[in-house]
Amino acid sequence: MIVSLAAAQFIAIVFLVPIMEFFISISGLGASTIAPDDWGEYRLSALVQTSLTRAPDKSVRIEPTAALRNYMEANPQAGYAVFDARTKAPLPGSSPALVAALAGLERIDALAIKFRVPGDEIGRARGSLRLLETPVGRYAIAVYGYRFAWDDLYGVAKLFLTWHTAIVIAPGILGAALVAWIVVRRGLTPLRAAAADIASIDVHTLHRRISAQQTPKEVAPFIDAVNHALSRLDAGVAAQRRFVANAAHELRTPIAIMRAHADNPDDAAFRRDIKRDIRRVQSIVEQLLASVRLAAHCEPAIDEFDLCPTILTLIADITPLAIENSRNIAFEGPPCRISVRLRKWALECVVTNLLDNALRAEPTGGVVLVRVSAPASIDVIDHGEGVRPSEMERVFEPFWRRDTTGNGAGLGLAISKELVESMGGSLSVEQTPGGGATFRISLKES
Structure with a gap:
């Protein structure tokens, strides 16, 4: 139970918040500052990163991969540019229009910015520039005109599922697990006590009942159900005991009469009486067998x-x-x-x-x-x-x-x-x- 609670809290922290933010933004509900197209930034940025290559002369340029080319064919309004983090110089392969729009970048020292190119006829176009560590070094990657597609969810997921995220939320998860352990242990203490009481009940102590005092309201119906079951079982066992006692009493009378007749077999009424008593014993035995057969469900x-x-x-x-x-x-x-x-x-x-x-x-x-x-x-x-x-x-x-x-x-x-x-x-x-x-x-x- 503790593991389940901790897992549920982990899923809620890691997935629920970004998922809810995502759906709020794409549905247009609420006051989200994130537009639907903003979620498309991460996939285009990731495609540009994978396209960075280092030439034999140690220079770095953009060599579009097949995935990036396919993306640009599907989104011709998009553009990308990569700048050296130190010199602010654009790398070969960058979009000239985007490089021109960001001409004043050398005067800006920022880790991330959102921008829109003045005079852009595409009203919904958005741009983003982030300073990132790439396989070929530290570069500022700018992307512009991206659009949201369902394929972007993979890039968004990768953004959240990182070691940094794990380190940040680890204390919260551990604290939640500790709280869950304390709450569950404390809440189940009355249930463990009830389990010990149930384990001590046998056929001779069916009259005992489990105390429902100090038990959580969620557990009380279970305790009541067990007590009702014990009451039914106690009544059933008592009925069986009465059944056996009465059956023994009923059998004892004809057997005693048969025994008395057996002591005097020459009596004229012996045959008549013995047949009557045998029928009576047979009837009682058949009724007992029928009752047992019915109760055992062995039809x-x-x-x-x-x-x-x-x-x-x-x-x-x-x-x-x-x-x-x-x-x-x-x-x-x-x-x-x-x-x-x-x-x-x-x-x-x-x-x-x-x-x-x-x-x-x-x-x-x-x-x-x-x-x-x-x-x-x-x-x-x-x-x-x-x-x-x-x-x-x-x-x-x-x-x-x-x-x-x-x-x-x-x-x-x-x-x-x-x-x-x-x-x-x-x-x-x-x-x-x-x-x-x-x-x-x-x-x-x-």
């Missing part, structure tokens, strides 16, 4: 299938249990095919659980009705005690049971609702006309 691939044959297969599987308990199951299907795309195992788990609940709620000799209708819904209808209006939402809470002395772990409807919602559907309950409960699964048609 298999999505299946596409016809809804009616799938439901009929489930009804056929559970019919022997219904007959054994003196109940019947009726099925009503739609006149057309209903195709769905979802996890088949999840739907089978939900429908099986609803059928099991309905058979237990249905009076002896009654009929549980399963209805499949378009676009993609499944109704499981019983005619038992039904669900009171005040219990419509509570029936989907984990481990909630109206009768705590009856069979069942209170997990089935909660897990069923989660499974249906994970498939993009909904599970609801309403009262059956004439008494009973109707559970409706609404799915998305493929």
Whole structure:
């Protein structure tokens, strides 16, 4: 972060100021004293410098390079002249008109001047003379009539990116880096303290929260988000602990009964009771597995299938249990095919659980009705005690049971609702006309 701040400050100091000055001048906005054409001076001056050559007799003259000739062809109004820094004598190759205009140069001792030739018909023409160190010595280079072109940006950049510029701005950059280091270190101190607090939190100390006192306003939302995440995690772990404790309690009862029956296998009711207890244990285990499977997001691939044959297969599987308990199951299907795309195992788990609940709620000799209708819904209808209006939402809470002395772990409807919602559907309950409960699964048609 400190390096990034220092780099940003370096770029702002070195590039932003000249770039802004450049755009202000060429746009005509503001009160800039630099005209757009002034930026063309540096390229023409650089081209003239590269054209200075020393002859075998040690004399220096201007031998225009190809780049300088091309520039003069594109800008015929331009001119250039080079003067000896000591004698003020013009070098061969200088523009005669410009030498004549600067005839009084020997009486001037200046490092740089801006000028305009009197009587020049080109109103926007400008001139510049600078005393420069060139590869062949110290000379005053005068350029005149230059015009701005986008190619001049390279020359302007070279003007600013020099060792002199680096030396001048180095103290400012170092000072800015030092200030950034101090500010960042001071500002991140509360964050480091919060990180230490977070690192000390484990599954046994999820109740702890990170203090947001003395933290910068920019960091406070992060601390609040971490605290909210810890609250959700703490609630989730607490729910899992209650889940495990309740599941263990629910399993302990049928296992104890099975163990008691095993001690007296000659009892006449042994086979009936043992089958009932095995079904109860199996139901609890399947519900627990479904819950874990849902929480772990380890679902298999999505299946596409016809809804009616799938439901009929489930009804056929559970019919022997219904007959054994003196109940019947009726099925009503739609006149057309209903195709769905979802996890088949999840739907089978939900429908099986609803059928099991309905058979237990249905009076002896009654009929549980399963209805499949378009676009993609499944109704499981019983005619038992039904669900009171005040219990419509509570029936989907984990481990909630109206009768705590009856069979069942209170997990089935909660897990069923989660499974249906994970498939993009909904599970609801309403009262059956004439008494009973109707559970409706609404799915998305493929």
